[in-house]
Amino acid sequence: xxxxxxxxxxxxxxxxxxxxxxxxxxxxxxxxxxxxxxxxxxxxxxxxxxxxxxxxxxxxxxxxxxxxxxxxxxxxxxxxxxxxxxxxxxxxxxxxxxxxxxxxxxxxxxxxxxxxxxxxxxxxxxxxxxxxxxxxxxxxxxxxxxxxxxxxxx
Numbered sequence: 001x002x003x004x005x006x007x008x009x010x011x012x013x014x015x016x017x018x019x020x021x022x023x024x025x026x027x028x029x030x031x032x033x034x035x036x037x038x039x040x041x042x043x044x045x046x047x048x049x050x051x052x053x054x055x056x057x058x059x060x061x062x063x064x065x066x067x068x069x070x071x072x073x074x075x076x077x078x079x080x081x082x083x084x085x086x087x088x089x090x091x092x093x094x095x096x097x098x099x100x101x102x103x104x105x106x107x108x109x110x111x112x113x114x115x116x117x118x119x120x121x122x123x124x125x126x127x128x129x130x131x132x133x134x135x136x137x138x139x140x141x142x143x144x145x146x147x148x149x150x151x152x153x154x
Contacts, residue, residue: 005094006063006101009053014042017053020062024084052105056094061085063098067109075110078102079117099132117147 009017018038025032032038045051052065063083067076080102085094106114116134118125126136136144 005057006054006097007057008105009046009055009062011043011046013053013055014039014046016059017042017055017062017064020055020059020084020086021064021082023086024062024082027087052102052109054098054101054105056085056098059086060089060092061094061098063102065102065106065114067106067111070113073112075112078106078109078111078114080114083116095128096132099129 015035018035021038022032022035024030042051042053046053050067052063052067054063054065056062061084064081066079066081068079070077080099083095083098083102085098103114114134116129118129120126138145
C-alpha cells in the first residue's frame with residue numbers, strides 16, 4: 001500500500017487490471033483486444049519488471065507506467081501509459097492518488113522524467129495533468145511538443 005489508497009499490482013491482479021483497461025478503452029470507443037488477452041500480457045509484463053501497475057482501492061482505477069532506458073538520463077524514463085478512474089467514482093481525488101503513486105514509483109525506480117501522451121481534444125485530461133505540474137512546452141520554448149507515431153504492425 002502506498003498510503004494513498006493505491007497499491008502495486010502483481011501478476012495475481014492481472015484479471016482486475018485487464019478488466020479496468022478494457023473498460024477504459026470501451027468508454028472512449030478505442031480498440032481493445034479484450035480482458036483475457038490483456039490479462040495474459042499483463043502477467044508476462046509484470047514478471048519482467050519494466051512495467052508498474054497501480055490499482056486504487058476497490059478497483060476504482062488503474063495507472064500503468066512503463067520504464068525504458070534513455071541515453072539522456074542516468075536512470076529510466078517513465079511513461080504513464082494509462083490512467084483511468086471508473087466514471088461513477090471520478091472527482092474523488094482517485095486520479096490524483098494514482099498519479100502521485102505513479103510519480104513516486106517512477107522515482108523509486110530511478111526515473112528522472114515521467115512522460116504522458118494526451119489527445120489534443122482531451123481538454124479534461126490536459127487540465128488534470130497541467131494542474132499537477134505537467135507541461136507540454138520545454139523550458140524556454142514557446143511551442144508545445146507533439147507526439148508522433150507510426151504503426152509498425154503488418
